[in-house]
Structures are given as structure tokens and as C-alpha cells.
Amino acid sequence: MGVAERKIRHKEQVRGAILQSAWKIATEEGWQTLSIRKIADAIEYSVPVIYSHFENKEAILLEFTKEGFTLLTQELLKGKESEQEPGCQLVKMAKAYWNFAFENKEYYQLMFGLGMPACEMVNTVPEMKTFTDVMISSISAAIAQSKNPDAEVFMKYHAYWSILHGLVAIQVIEKSVYPDELKQKVLQDAIEGFVRGIGG
């Protein structure tokens, strides 16, 4: 008797509807205005049903945050693997990061814009830990080639991805759009400047 299976199937279907509705609302109205009640309306269930699928609202946001980090990490690895030399890898990864942010603004704003980046999350949530590891290992490789391969790795890591974050954060929100070529060029100057700084 496939009754239990059907139940599970239905439960996962509702879960999917919750996530789907949440995403729709977020993309249409922004993450800030997303509410449990709006989701409940959208999926045509009452509010408490949502709490039988997710512990709380934050858990729903975390779901997308994890998704975003997984996607971003994939793109970073693609960029990395397209180069051999560690310095060039960092530049390629920066471009990948940049492109991800602009092609997935919803994800990026959730991941870094509002809520809870860094801090505990980075080490507790596996998807974020992976992201961190990729970043750190790449920076380490670049530093290893430099003349002072010491314990500055973590600081360099922070600086590198802070630059990326800063570069992107401001322009993801930005209204007055500049030519893409110009943006790309500025990114390249900034990152290459920093990578040169690491080497020195």
C-alpha cells in the first residue's frame, strides 16, 4: 500500500510550493516584504502549515541562502579551473563572482544584503563553509607563490572577498547603470591591483 509514499510525496509538494511562492514574492516585491502570511495565501493553506515544513521564517531564507552559496561556489570553481596560475585564478574567480551577483541579484541580496552573513553561519552551514574553503585555498595558493607566505592568509582572504563584496554590493543596488565594459574594466583594475599587492 503506497499510502505513506503518497503522503510524503504530497508533503514535499507543499514544501515545494512554499519555496516557490516565497521566491516569487521575493523577486516581485523584495525579500524585506516577504511574510509567512503572504506565503500561506499563495499556497492556499493556513499559516501553521508552513511551520510544519520549516522551523521558522529564517529557515526558509536559509534554504535560498544555501542554494545561492552552492551556485556561487560552482561558478567560482569554473572560473578557477579555467586558469593555472594562482594569481590569474583569483582574477577569474572575481569575474565569476561579479557575474553571479548581477545575474542573480535576488540570491546575492539575500546572501549578503540583508540578514546574517559571516559570523557563526560561515562555519555552521556546510554550503557556506565550502564557499569559504574555496576562497581560502585559492588565496593560500596565491600567497604561497609570493615572498611572504605566513599567517596572513586569513586576513588576505578577508581582504580579497571584502573587495569583491564591496565592489558588487554597491552596484547591485545602483540605479544609474554604467556601460558594462566600464564596470568590467574597473573590476579588473581593482582585483589585479590587489593581487599584485599580495605578490609584493
Place this chain on the structure above:
Amino acid sequence: MGVAERKIRHKEQVRGAILQSAWKIATEEGWQTLSIRKIADAIEYSVPVIYSHFENKEAILLEFTKEGFTLLTQELLKGKESEQEPGCQLVKMAKAYWNFAFENKEYYQLMFGLGMPACEMVNTVPEMKTFTDVMISSISAAIAQSKNPDAEVFMKYHAYWSILHGLVAIQVIEKSVYPDELKQKVLQDAIEGFVRGIGG
């Protein structure tokens, strides 16, 4: 008869109490948990009194945001005036920006952490416009010395203060604190790298 004067004096006194209480709450519990009712409790008045002094909650936050930008701008100018050469000025300004963020975390988190940076604000609120102008003019001076003094000024401006923003944003929140010398060094490397990038 100084009755009107006394009334104005009292009104400004209440206004001061509102801001003072808001600041106290924000520093003790964070901006996120600041609420109108908490302020009302603190100043020992009812809620609507606050609305006779500020249009809404955002207006109270804006008050501190403006204060923060004024303070930051002052520090930036101090840093700038301590150097002659435009490139060195940028480096000094970066240090000033860095120090401001760490010595005034409450301000910085309000100004850039949550809420509404960039976008319309930058051009509508005078205090922010001044900040923007100082930044742009400094970058312009640095670019004028370079070999390609064209319309990239604004993009460079964005990149420069994006780097600053990113560098600071992540570490203002950061729990595990690194030695200050290390932080300073990383900042210097990053900014000098970028300034060198501008020159190229």
C-alpha cells in the same frame, strides 16, 4: 513674555531626549531592535509624542545617518589634508575611513549595514552628497595625474569606495578579531594596489 520661547525650549528638549534614548537603545541592543515604543518608554512620554517630532521611524534613523556622514566626511578631509600628492591622499583617506568605521561601529552599521545606502539618498540628503563630492573630487585628482583622465571618474569612485566599504563591512561584524597591525597592513596593500591600478 517668554512663553513661546519656553515652549520651543521644551520641545527641543524632548526632541533631544528622543534622539538620546534612541542612541542608547541602539548601542545597547542594536539598531534592528530599536522601536518607537521603546523610545516612548525611555523618554516617559506616550508614543504619538514622538510623531510630533519626527515624521516616522526612518526620520529618526536618518538623523543619525546624517550625523554619521558629517563625521565621516570630516575625518576624510583631515586625512586628505595631511598629504599633497593625490595618490597618497587616497591612501590616507582610506585609513581615516577604516578608523571611523571601527571607532564608530554604531554609526557605520546604520549608515551602510542596514537600511538604505546609495540610491536616491546619496543625491537628496545634503550630508551624503557632501561625502560623495569629497570622494569624487579626490578620485578625480588622482586620475588627472594618470595617463587616461577620461570619463571613468565615477566608476573609479565607485570602485574605490566599494573596496573600502567591502573591507570594512565584513570586519565590523567579524567576531574573531585579528591583530590590528595585520588589519592595517591588509588595508594598505589593498588600497595602494588599487591606487597603483588607477595610475596604470
Place this chain on the structure above:
DNA sequence: TATTATTTCTAACAGCGTTAGCAAAGATAC
């Protein structure tokens, strides 16, 4: 002192995240 203007408060509205407890529907056993 009576009237008017001002200040302040109470109470509400509409929304939020969250949860306790009850009603309805489903599955199982007889």
C-alpha cells in the same frame, strides 16, 4: 473665571512571527 488653543494620552488599525488547541479529514480495525 470662562473660553480657546495646545499638548498629551488612550485606543485602535493593520501588519508581523509564532503557537496552543480544536475541528476535520484520512487511515486503520473490527
Place this chain on the structure above:
DNA sequence: GTATCTTTGCTAACGCTGTTAGAAATAATA
């Protein structure tokens, strides 16, 4: 097929948020 039990979903509430209409209390004026 009916009765029992389990699961599912809902109603209604709690306590919080920003905001505001309208009444009450206070202060200033005539």
C-alpha cells in the same frame, strides 16, 4: 459499513511592530 484512532489543517490568539484618529487634560488667553 461502522467505529476508533491518527494525522492534517484550521481558527484564534499572544505579543510585538509602525502609525494615526479622536478624546481628555493641560496651559494660555480674554
